[in-house]
Amino acid sequence: MSFMEATGHRRIAVYRTPLDKAPSWRIRAGEIDPVLAQSFSVSARCGCFMQAARRLNLKATVLRKQLAQLEAQLQCALFSPSDNGVVLSRDGLQLQSQLIALAHERDLPVIQQPLVRLAVAESILHDILGRDLVALLRRNASVRLDIISLDSELSLQAVSADVVVWLASADTPLPGPSFAISEPRRLALLDYLPHIAKRYSRVASRPDSLDDLADFLLVQWQHDRQVENFRPWNQLVDQRLAGVVQLHSYELMLEMVRCSACIGLLPGYMSRFDRGLIGLPELFGQSMQRQVWMAVNADSAGEAQVQRLVELVQNTFNERREWFEG
Structure with a gap:
């Protein structure tokens, strides 16, 4: 065969780069459930799962389950182990940046917590209720609570609150608050x-x-x-x-x-x-002797946050019942 012999036309293969079938991070971020997105964003911002759980008013175990659900959905690890708290992985940083970019586009409602006002006799606040109120705040960092210390009958008459705990003589709750209240309940005889x-x-x-x-x-x-x-x-x-x-x-x-x-x-x-x-x-x-009395503002007695605060006060006195007996 001659080297000068003409050959047939050859087809040249075109090089094609492999297609990335995974959707972009922006699309993936937009498809995340808002609850899971908030749990991730708060955890990333706080740098601590315990603090994030308090901020979200969740148990830490519930928050960790939500984050695990999100990682399973995205098929990647969003956090990396570290001795200095929560550290985002490379994928976690990608997701965080996209969620921040989408924040202005999403219409996520901001849930305003109702303001609950608690007025307490100063000695009762210091000796009995203080520790449990601190525990309440540790569990729920988003609560809006106004704690008012009562140090005289004049301050009791002037205060406006949702829940009032005060001290009175041993036979009557009077003088009590000046606003309309529910039937006073006696908590303890001191x-x-x-x-x-x-x-x-x-x-x-x-x-x-x-x-x-x-x-x-x-x-x-x-x-x-x-x-x-x-x-x-x-x-x-x-x-x-x-x-x-x-x-x-x-x-x-x-x-x-x-x-x-x-x-x-x-x-x-x-x-x-x-x-x-x-x-x-x-x-x-x-x-x-003096008696400890509690009453609830008649206008806000039916609110869930007020009822939870009433239960906290009642449970605290029930747990310390032996303090007031004998």
């Missing part, structure tokens, strides 16, 4: 006793009569001066020419009893709240 820190008073030297108080410093919360049921204690304080400290802060008064060898009038449950304190029941022959 006995009040002079208290002293154990470390400043040995058993043999603890005072057991009013005459023994001459060598002790007395501390009084100013609010208690207006309480008729505390007349025996108030008369003792008023008769003092020296060795008396008057305070407008309940917390500071309590701290002085703990740390300054002072004797102060405190609720009988205080030795359970702080085991470093002990009551002195022998000093007064007359009992000094």
